Amino acid sequence: MKNSRTKIYLNLLFAVIVIAIQSCSSASAEVSNNIAEPFKLPVxxxxxxxxxxxxxxVVSGSAISNREIAVVSEVSRKIVNVGFTDGSYVTKGQLLYKLDDADLMARLKQxxxxxxxxxxxxxxxxxxxxNDAVSQEEFDIANARLISLQASKDLLQVEIQxxxxxxxxSGIAGITRAFTGSLANPGMTLVKLHEVNPLKIEFSVPExxxxxxxxxxxxxFSLPxxxxxxxxxxxAIESEINTQTRALTVHATTDNKDGQLKPGMSARVYYSTSSSNNLGIKIPTEALIPGAGGYSVFVxxxxxxxxxxxxxxNRxxxxxxxxxxxxxxxxxxxxNLLRTGEGTPVQIVTSK
Incomplete structure (x- = not known):
């Protein structure tokens, strides 16, 4: 009876040992699997x-006239007629101002x-x-008199002109600064004249x-x-770079038949700085990581x-x-850039 109990105890002990060994083996396998497959950051x-x-x-620019002048008088005379309306379109050769020429016309008749x-x-x-009735000297005096009078007439015609x-x-006349009856003095600006078709866009390009x-x-270009x-x-491109702004002045010409563009308007100018075979890579800005030495990304x-x-x-x-x-x-x-460091294992979730 005693031997039978001993045998039972031994069998139970053996069973417990086997179960313990199996449990340890399973735990070791689980630990081993965890070590073999570390956590990967989803990205x-x-x-x-x-x-x-x-x-x-993109740079700022301005609309300017193709040509612009200040119309002035060369002589000091009274204005007797203004031949245009403020802000109107005038054609080449159109009379803008007529000055008093009564004394000049009288002298011309004389x-x-x-x-x-x-x-x-x-x-x-x-x-x-x-017929040798007069001397050569008398003829020369008469001829010189005729030439002198012709020169006087030419001079008067210039003054009348x-x-x-x-x-x-042809262009748009501004607002007149002189009126009928007022005195036009030499060099005095009477009105400004703008040629607005075509129109120029002036802008500066960095060095x-x-x-x-x-x-x-x-x-x-676009307008506000x-x-x-x-x-x-x-x-047209300026021949030198401005030493103050370190920029190059550029003029571009555009059609303005409808008169929509006015000199002095501000403009946003768009121009290309790329060559035809220029290649680059575009990435979303959220991929950029700023640093002391510039930018970096995680690849x-x-x-x-x-x-x-x-x-x-560019960005x-x-x-x-x-x-x-x-x-x-x-x-x-x-x-997940903030959770990433050099060499961090990652798991790609979506690829764009």
Whole structure:
């Protein structure tokens, strides 16, 4: 009976030992599995690709007249007529101001009379000279008198011409500063004349982009409170960079047949600084990590995050243009950046 109990106890002990060994083995396997599969940070990524880009710069500009002059008088005379309405369109050669020329016209009549008499006198003396009835000296005096009177007439006609102030080109006349009856003095601005079709857009290009703008290059511009964008073509580039602003002055010409554009209007000018074969990589701005030395991004390689420095060419609120640091096909992280460090294991959740 005693041997039977001992045998039972031994069997129970053996069973307990077997169960304990199995439990330890299971726990060891679980620990081993946990070590083999560490935690991976879930992230969203974007697989980038190099594409042809057109980098657009935006600067402030102004609309200016194609040509603009201050109409002035060359002589001091009273204005007897104003030949235009303020703000009206005038054509080339149109009379703008007529100055008093009564005394000049009277002198012209006198000179014409003297000239007619001198012509008759010269012809008579010339006939007498052929018969040796007069001396050569008398003929020379008569001829000189005729030439002098002709010069006097020419001079008077020039003075009379100065009393007719006309438009040198077609354009919009401003507000007159002189009126009928007032005295026009030499150099006094009477009115300003603007040629507004075509119209010019003046803007400045930073020194670093000075080589990107060329004559005949197309640009676009917009105006305040106007949704439409207008096209223009670069027609003139200043020969030197302004040493104060470190910028290059550029003029672009645009059509203004409808007169919608006015000189002095402010404009937003858009011009390209990219060449036709310029390539770049665009990434979302949330992928950028600012630092003391610039910007960097996390690139996923072999299941871990690798920090990569990048150089920005341009950026907007939603996108950044990368010129250096990334290559075609790189996988760039765009989420969970604050929880990521160099070499952090990651699990890609979504790829854009």
């Amino acid at each position: 969203d990524v974007k697989v980038v690709s190099a594409t042809s880009i057109d980098q657009i710069e 000179v014409d009379a003297d000239l007619q008499l001198a012509t008759i006198n010269k012809n008579r003396i010339s006939a007498l000279l052929k 100065k009393t007719q102030i006309t438009a040198p080109f 670093k982009y000075s080589s990107a703008v060329k004559t005949s290059m197309k640009i676009s 409170n106007v949704d439409e964008q207008f096209d223009a073509k670069i027609t 996923v390689k072999g299941g871990v995050a690798k920090s990569t420095s990048v150089k920005l060419s 907007s609120e939603s996108e950044a243009l990368i010129s250096e640091g990334l290559v075609d096909g790189d996988t760039v992280m765009i989420s």
